Amino acid sequence: GAVVSQHPSWVICKSGTSVKIECRSLDFQATTMFWYRQFPKQSLMLMATSNEGSKATYEQGVEKDKFLINHASLTLSTLTVTSAHPEDSSFYICSARDWVWDGYTFGSGTRLTVV
Amino acid sequence: DQQVKQNSPSLSVQEGRISILNCDYTNSMFDYFLWYKKYPAEGPTFLISISSIKDKNEDGRFTVFLNKSAKHLSLHIVPSQPGDSAVYFCAASAGGATGTASKLTFGTGTRLQVTL
Numbered sequence: 001g002a003v004v005s006q007h008p009s010w011v012i013c014k015s016g017t018s019v020k021i022e023c024r025s026l027d028f029q030a031t032t033m034f035w036y037r038q039f040p041k042q043s044l045m046l047m048a049t050s051n052e053g054s055k056a057t058y059e060q061g062v063e064k065d066k067f068l069i070n071h072a073s074l075t076l077s078t079l080t081v082t083s084a085h086p087e088d089s090s091f092y093i094c095s096a097r098d099w100v101w102d103g104y105t106f107g108s109g110t111r112l113t114v115v
Numbered sequence: 116d117q118q119v120k121q122n123s124p125s126l127s128v129q130e131g132r133i134s135i136l137n138c139d140y141t142n143s144m145f146d147y148f149l150w151y152k153k154y155p156a157e158g159p160t161f162l163i164s165i166s167s168i169k170d171k172n173e174d175g176r177f178t179v180f181l182n183k184s185a186k187h188l189s190l191h192i193v194p195s196q197p198g199d200s201a202v203y204f205c206a207a208s209a210g211g212a213t214g215t216a217s218k219l220t221f222g223t224g225t226r227l228q229v230t231l
Contacts, residue, residue: 106158
């Protein structure tokens with residue numbers, strides 16, 4: 001079945017530094033990937049839609065200069081949290097649409113803690 | 116504006132009985148609906164989906180019902196098993212089952228606990 005690999009699964013960084021999260025579709029090509037954020041006991045909130053070869057589409061209220069998204073190939077999208085602050089601490093999850101089985105597959109998520 | 120709502124934050128069901136999880140939506144453009152199961156610190160796992168052209172879809176112990184006029188869908192799990200204990204999210208998109216990769220809007224989640 002469709003597999004989306006997300007790395008790292010958890011990361012702790014110092015305030016002011018940048019963190020990159022990778023999302024790979026392992027057995028299918030994903031022209032579109034999605035990045036979500038989940039706060040404890042809350043729903044998954046879409047941050048942005050990552051389009052291969054073009055700029056990402058950000059949801060209202062999401063700072064595109066802070067959350068840099070790059071979708072350089074059909075199997076890889078990256079999310080970079082720049083100048084991270086403690087309030088950026090959250091669970092970040094990526095997703096891709098796989099047309100083979102006609103569904104959305106999610107990565108395992110990344111727990112980011114900014115200290 | 117919460118376009119997809121799950122009004123029950125938690126549900127407890129005895130093993131072997133039916134679990135019914137409900138989801139309501141407000142956006143009439145939604146035409147593809149999915150249910151996901153999620154454990155803490157993990158990504159959601161796909162369970163079952165339904166297109167707006169159908170009113171029922173069944174896969175093993177899982178059945179999803181869609182009532183378009185009421186903008187309501189439900190997930191039935193029969194029989195419920197202790198391993199089903201998790202948080203369940205419904206999600207909706209406006210791109211259709213075979214349309215463009217439209218974004219998913221998630222509900223707030225329902226924590227299901229299946230007791231022995």
